[in-house]
Amino acid sequence: MQHVRRLFGFALLPALSILASLVLLPIIASRFGSGGWVALSIGQSVGALLSVAIGMAWPVFGGNAVAQASSLDAQRELFRNSLYARLLVLIALCAGSTPLTYLLADDYPWSTILFMLATSANGLTAAWYFAGTGEPRHLVINEGLVRFGSYVVALVGFVAGAPLIWYAGATAAAAATSVLLNWRTVMGPGRFWMAGAHRVAWRVIREQLGGTFSRVLLAGYAFGGPVIFALLAPAQLPLFSAADQIQRMGTNALTFLPRAFVHWVGSSEPSQRRRRILHSMFFLGGVSLATIPVWLFVGPLIVETLYADKVQLSRTMDMLLILTIAGVLLTSSVEVVLLVPLGQVRTVYRAHSVLSVLGLLLVAGGAVKFGTIGALAAWVVVQAILFGCYVVALLRRSRAQRSGA
Secondary structure: OHHHHHHHHHHHHHHHHHHHHHHHHHHHHHHHHHHHHHHHHHHHHHHHHHHHHHHOOHHHHHHHHHHOOOOHHHHHHHHHHHHHHHHHHHHHHHHHHHHHHHHHOOOOHHHHHHHHHHHHHHHHOOHHHHHHHOOHHHHHHHHHHHHHHHHHHHHHHHHOOOOHHHHHHHHHHHHHHHHHHHHHHHHOOOOOOOOOHHHHHHHHHHHOHHHHHHHHHHHHHHHOHHHHHHHHOHHHHHHHHHHHHHHHHHHHHHOHHHHHHHHHHHOOOHHHHHHHHHHHHHHHHHHHHHHHHHHHHHHHHHHHHHOOOOOOOOHHHHHHHHHHHHHHHHHHHHHHHHHOOOOOHHHHHHHHHHHHHHHHHHHHHHHHHHOHHHHHHHHHHHHHHHHHHHHHHHHHHHHHHHHHO
């Protein structure tokens, strides 16, 4: 029962975001047209890319590190050091990316910049920390409810006739509020910046350069689609931006699932870990497969509702979208629930690095040759190859263990 409550708790955060998308995105589409949702898509895509670099490698190994920490003080030290380093990276990257974001946005440039800043702050999330402690309620309160409050503020503003930048500003304010609340929850009311914090930040950044580089490459592939289309296939940008928004919404709706198992697996004794890993992967794999028929049934209605009948996706596009979403859930589950607990972190980094470069090339080629459907097909191909790489790595590990026995 405790694990069920934990699973439900981690589900609340993406559920609140989905609810907001179902309400706000149709308003943006009807009031601001394609320029509005393109501004949202570009801002969130650039911000999402930055957020991965800002988050460094903590989402990959941080939850398991917290779950295996020997004391509360050790857990707090992990969080404090991570936040110092991530804040330093955020300041540097956002300062450099603001002019680029302005140039990419044809309409609503300042709104696009604020969407970028708000999304980039996702790299400061404490989701991995609370996954390690198994306490989703703090995540729901500090991030979920705060974010939901910003959506309510945005909705009220839109009803009153506010411009798009009202929504962008509300999300940026919510991001800053969540960072402060997470710090107080984890660290208490003590002083925020301690002596020598900058040295700690630089040390953490250097230690995680390899993992961060791997995740940045992955983010460039995962979130760089709108930028690629803006540069190489601008006529297809509105359609691809709509598909990209749906893909990210679906992916975000399911990424809570692997996090809900991190504490259960990571805190277990070695004798129990194998059984818990198997049970977790059986459940997560089943959910991944179940999403496909569910989306094919309700997906067209969701697209029609979100974009106020201004976007039409073919049946093939629908299938490619849900295969991508299901594939991301499956591969991310293998990473944080199976490979990392088994000590295969480097396998994850190497696979991300290689497949991200291949993915960028495939998306760019697909965009130029086939438009939106070519880029969606590239997503599916990359997820299939990534899963295959993980299967091969696990088989090699198993053979090596048998040979050494």
